Amino acid sequence: MIPTVDDAIAAFAPELPLAVACSGGADSTALLLACARRWPGQVRAIHVHHGLQAAADSFAQHTAAFCEAQGVPLAVRRVDARHAPGESPEDAARNARYEAISAAARMEWTSPATKSVAIAQHADDQAETVLLALSRGAGLAGLAAMPQRWTRDGLAYHRPLLGVPRAAILDWLAAQGLRAGDGWVEDPTNADPHFTRNRIRLAVVPALEAAFPQFRTTFARSAAHAAQADALLREVAAADLALLGVPPVITALQALSRARQANVLRHWLRSAHATTPSAAQLDELLDQVADCVTRGHGLRLRVGAGFVERRGPVLDWYNP
Numbered sequence: 001m002i003p004t005v006d007d008a009i010a011a012f013a014p015e016l017p018l019a020v021a022c023s024g025g026a027d028s029t030a031l032l033l034a035c036a037r038r039w040p041g042q043v044r045a046i047h048v049h050h051g052l053q054a055a056a057d058s059f060a061q062h063t064a065a066f067c068e069a070q071g072v073p074l075a076v077r078r079v080d081a082r083h084a085p086g087e088s089p090e091d092a093a094r095n096a097r098y099e100a101i102s103a104a105a106r107m108e109w110t111s112p113a114t115k116s117v118a119i120a121q122h123a124d125d126q127a128e129t130v131l132l133a134l135s136r137g138a139g140l141a142g143l144a145a146m147p148q149r150w151t152r153d154g155l156a157y158h159r160p161l162l163g164v165p166r167a168a169i170l171d172w173l174a175a176q177g178l179r180a181g182d183g184w185v186e187d188p189t190n191a192d193p194h195f196t197r198n199r200i201r202l203a204v205v206p207a208l209e210a211a212f213p214q215f216r217t218t219f220a221r222s223a224a225h226a227a228q229a230d231a232l233l234r235e236v237a238a239a240d241l242a243l244l245g246v247p248p249v250i251t252a253l254q255a256l257s258r259a260r261q262a263n264v265l266r267h268w269l270r271s272a273h274a275t276t277p278s279a280a281q282l283d284e285l286l287d288q289v290a291d292c293v294t295r296g297h298g299l300r301l302r303v304g305a306g307f308v309e310r311r312g313p314v315l316d317w318y319n320p
Helices: 005-011 026-038 056-070 089-107 123-135 166-175 196-211 215-244 250-254 258-273 279-291
Strands: 018-021 043-049 074-078 116-118 149-152 155-158 300-303 306-311 314-318
Touching (some): 005 026, 018 026, 018 089, 026 056, 026 166, 043 056, 043 089, 074 089, 089 155, 123 196, 215 258, 250 279, 250 314, 258 314
Parallel strands (some): 018 116, 043 074
Antiparallel strands (some): 149 155, 300 306
16 A cells, blocks of 8 residues: 555654754645644744755745745755765755754754754655665665664654655645645756756656556665665674774784775774765775785875875874
């Protein structure tokens, strides 16, 4: 049986008060309306104004009018979502969006303070994320796609609609008497084939729908398996790093298998230095670690945004 918006909200049990991220689009409009009806007076809305297109002002105006009609308090946050050199536009916009949401949730309403934030990604978004990860050759962390719940900046984040197909969301909105244009706004960039995710949505997803109608469910199951395996690898990496020390001792690192070396080095770089090596950088680092068999053997390699360097018996990372 295909999950509906009503099913998802009935199973959703956030700590209140709840803030809903609302772009003004169909998905977030449905989420905001359903939550506001279930928890009257306990729901707030946050709209992030990216300023990246001419229609951004109209998105904010529409969201403000909709929230006023529903009696939902709204915070609008403007962000600079331009991407830095080497950063994808999608990543820049996503990072700016989450920073703005966290700031608004913590600062706009302090009595009572916001406890939870709901994001409106759905089953189609999850399938697209898996396909995007596959197209980029991602590892387990990428294939795990989007979690249904997580914590960031002291807030509990939720994706209550993650199991609901977009078609079911549109059906629910129609049943409420809402239509595109007056009930919600359509983002014109969603049809721009310049973005990889849009090409997946416009060309790949319809082909999968025709060949494998249950692909959303099976993709979500694979993503859940990947997330479980990734969590296990993180536990192993944390245990290994505790034995190797921070920074890691090279001889102790060499005693591990190459796969465990790769796992613990990724974890060390991510947890201690907030950087992630590319596959090529990690392979080269493993080769150079294997060659460190004498005290005089040097090692200096660009990894992520900085360099890994041998300093006596240990590896270190720095950003010059």
